[in-house]
Amino acid sequence: MREVRLLGGPVEFRGALDLEDRADGVMPRRLPAWTREQYQDPSVYGATLLPSGVRLVFRTDSTEIEFDVLTSTGQLDTDPRPRPTGMLELLVDGAPAGRRQAPVGNVMRMAGPGAPQRIVPGEPGTVRFAGLPAGMKHVELWLPQQTPTELVALRANGEVLAPDPDGRRRWVHHGSSLSHCIEADGPTGTWPVVAATIGGVEVINLSQAGNALLDPYVARTIRDMPADLISLKTGINIVSLAAFRLRTFGPAVHGFLDTIREGHPDTPLVVVSPVSCPAVEETPGPTAVDRDGQITALGAPADVADGALSLAVVRAELARIVKARQADDPRLHYLDGRELLGPGETDDLTDGLHPTAAAYRRMGERFAAYAFAGDGPFR
Structure with missing residues (x-):
């Protein structure tokens, strides 16, 4: 398995208009960076981090792909479990090729809705897709629409190339x-x-x-x-x-x-x-x-x-x-x-x-x- 650069490499983030380069990885946002100066409510920033429609796109001849991701989810003090992190979905040449539960990473604990948050730091988790078809193919990894998700690493057992231009409207x-x-x-x-x-x-x-x-x-x-x-x-x-x-x-x-x-x-x-x-x-x-x-x-x-x-x-x-x-x-x-x-x-x-x-x-x-x-x- 070879590591593939997420920034400055062949991988393209689609559906995101800003990419925050963080210590752990790359956090996609769905509004441009300049908009942050035009609102004060933190819920706006939080909504832009929820990656509805955001996906990683590339071409590869790999049969195995691994993604390290760091999610951030909430948890009420009255609930023993964090909120569901959602699904990571892989498409190969436009067809579904696998679904994986996003691993729990950082957890924001709170006494109730709207209460101050206490962050419990977590670690990145690995999501693996194996048994992919042989030969060069178009791959998309769709991020969970309800959970901020940092992409920490991408590894593949074959060549990874930039995607072809999307010719659709x-x-x-x-x-x-x-x-x-x-x-x-x-x-x-x-x-x-x-x-x-x-x-x-x-x-x-x-x-x-x-x-x-x-x-x-x-x-x-x-x-x-x-x-x-x-x-x-x-x-x-x-x-x-x-x-x-x-x-x-x-x-x-x-x-x-x-x-x-x-x-x-x-x-x-x-x-x-x-x-x-x-x-x-x-x-x-x-x-x-x-x-x-x-x-x-x-x-x-x-x-x-x-x-x-x-x-x-x-x-x-x-x-x-x-x-x-x-x-x-x-x-x-x-x-x-x-x-x-x-x-x-x-x-x-x-x-x-x-x-x-x-x-x-x-x-x-x-x-x-x-x-x-x-x-x-x-x-």
Whole structure:
């Protein structure tokens, strides 16, 4: 087994816009380094480290490959086990070739959600894939979408070369945790990856769990990066955090779209409204988690008349904005998120908000049927 350089070598990180060179290894991030100066909330930085859609790509004639990885996962003091680290998935020439549980590394202990963390340092673990087909092949290692994962080392028993250029169209997507898909059964089970696989495109998932708030630095990131297809799924975090009123929400949407259009004036762009979430369909946020672990709204329906946002209001406003802009922007499209997961499927919401792994796959299949169809916006 020969060690292969992770930086400055043949391996390519796709789905990451920044690579932090740390003492132990390479930590991929899904937003550029310059964005760190534009937010203070540590949850934003943490979300960028959760590598949804991030993969290592290379060509090799190896039949055995080893990866040393250092994960960082959380653990409540009341729980004897760390949170699940998720799966590492290997694809060979586009086909599944193995799944391995990501080893536990660093553990962040906390008394409860939002409490200060105490880091228990861990060691890198080794994940091995053997029995791979002989001959030169295209290999992708997909990182667990819910766990920050440093790549410490790569070893192979054959030659490792740079990957061929990806000739597929590039789809850039931004959304909330419902696009980040922490609850998916693996990194290739997130709905954007499911849809991209069906559509035959490469997806870059810039979704930020808990932080899809029309942030200008995200719009500028999308504006400045190559993209053949773009989608924006917005609304649930805005309602859950009561981040906007009706007066400020519309201009923020316009500003986000205006910034993207500065760099991509003619690129197909789909605005997706929230999927069903019973707690905030008619009742505004903010939201909280009750004793049963279910999402509940803290606002009052009467507050809507004064400009508070429910999901019903958000959907109506997004549809209105897109319709108004389409006169000058015919490649702008609107998709009601309930077409991906509707009111009759709320039993598939694990906590009243986040879908099950099976529901995420359905969402991907439905988005693909809409977007990549003969008359779809991504056709």
